[in-house]
Amino acid sequence: MTNPTDTPRKRGFALLDPEKMKQVAALGGRTAHAAGRAHQFSREEARAAARRSVEVRTRRAAEARPASGNDSPSA
Numbered sequence: 001m002t003n004p005t006d007t008p009r010k011r012g013f014a015l016l017d018p019e020k021m022k023q024v025a026a027l028g029g030r031t032a033h034a035a036g037r038a039h040q041f042s043r044e045e046a047r048a049a050a051r052r053s054v055e056v057r058t059r060r061a062a063e064a065r066p067a068s069g070n071d072s073p074s075a
Contacts, residue, residue, distance in 0.1 A: 032038035
């Protein structure tokens with residue numbers, strides 16, 4: 001009998017050896033590009049995405065920080 005804490009067994013794509021996995025993934029990428037379903041970011045799109053990422057990380061970090069000591073009495 002298996003315990004829930006046991007390591008899950010690999011299935012599907014994860015069972016392939018790394019070289020075969022790479023070949024299958026590359027084939028999928030080529031197929032998507034050939035069918036016109038793949039998207040390649042332009043430099044401008046990539047910069048905008050990076051900018052948004054930095055803004056989100058900055059906001060989340062600020063929210064995670066405890067409030068500054070403004071509510072304590074001054075000496």
